[in-house]
Structures are given as C-alpha cells and as structure tokens.
Amino acid sequence: MATQIPANLKYTKEHEWALIEGDTVTIGITDFAQSALGDIVFVEVPDVGSEITQGSTFGVVESIKSVSDLYAPITGTVLEKNSEVEGSPEKINEGSYEAWLIKVKIKNPQELSSLLSAADYQNFCQSQG
Template identity: 55%
Template sequence: MTYPATYRYTREHEWIELDGATGKVGITDYAQNSLGDIVFVEAPKVGATVEKGKVFGSVESVKAVSDLYSPVTGTVTEVNEELATAPEKINTDAHASWIMKVELKDPAEAQALLSAEDYEKFIAEETGH
C-alpha cells in the first residue's frame, strides 16, 4: 500500500488532506484493514469543535469499535453523509473516504503530523514488517 504523499498522518492511524486552512480527515488503509468490515461510522456534528489528539467519533466494525482521534484542532464544517448509509466505502478506499472536514484553528499544527514516509516507517515498526 502506498500512502498519499500529500496527506499527513497520526500515530492513531488518521489522515488529513489539507486545502489551505481546511482539511479532510479519514482513517488510513492500515486502520481499515486492521478493523475489518466497517458497519458504522460515528461522526461529529457540523459546527462541533474538535481538539488535536481528542476523540471526535468512532468506527465500528464486525470485530470492534475504535475511537477516532482528531489530527488537528478546529471546527467541523462538513461530514461525509455518504458514510451514514455506506460505511463500507472506507474498506473500499480508505484514502478517498473522508469522515469530516475541519476548518483548522492553526494550519501550522498539521505540519507536526507524520509524513507518508514517516507513517509507513511507524507501521513497519508497529507490525514488525
């Protein structure tokens, strides 16, 4: 799996794709693969404030429920309504299936996240591969 080089990543397996001061947030291919078949996505409401490193929702699979951690601090401007009826889209293409869009309080905050290369090294260390 190649991780998009333009995205930034967290050690909790979320990604963010930045567009100026706004970012789309989702979970990585590694995360969806570990979870298995996703059956439900709990996303925040539009207008909610999310905090870097804090839980903003969850993903439920046939195996478990996993909390989602925001990679940045900001305000939710949109949620991917498609996932309410088709959460399995994350399994099909995790890097295209965003969960929320966030207006960043401080766009520089995202620069502290992992690059694709660093994230791939992190996974290799975590899995021993």
C-alpha cells in the same frame, strides 16, 4: 499486501489521514486502519459546527466485532461530514482515501507541524508489524 500511503497526505500515529488545503483539513482513516479493522459497519462523527481538538477523540468506527476511536489530527470546527459514508460505512473498506469522514476549518495552523509525513507514517506502520 502493502498498505497504501499517498505522499500528498499527512498522518497521525492513530492512523488518521489529513488532506490540507488552505485552512481546511479533510480527515479519514488510513488503508492500514481499515485493513486492521476488517468489515466496517458503523461510523459516528460529530455534527457540522462541532469543535474537535487535536489528539482527542472525535468519533468512532466500528467493525462487526470491535469499536475504535477516531483521534483528531487537528483542532478546529467541523465544516462538513460525509453522510454517504455514514450511510454506507463499507465504503471505507473499498477505498479509505476516497471515503473521507469530516472536513474541518483549522484553528491553529502551527499544529500541522506535528503531523507525520507519508515517509514517517510508513516507518511507523512498519514498526507496528
């Protein structure tokens, strides 16, 4: 089954997606990531007001058998976290682009240029087998 990669989003090589709207970024994990993880049973994301830094870990997703770090696509301040997904992590398996994790206020807009386009991310996923 081909992995879904919406064209309107930006991506990281660690399989996060980012929806950029003005100075806010909504962050989640990609379909490729949820499929690789399997049944997701636990999500830990930072509280509102926390700072996250591009390229650094900001939380974890856990499947029954594994723990995976989440990497920040962008530096900024957490504006909102999706408590519905924290309470029902399986929503990420059901639709990883609907089940966003956090919304962040962008600190350095120039960081956005380092994110992958949908086409770049698709090539990257293919190279990962």
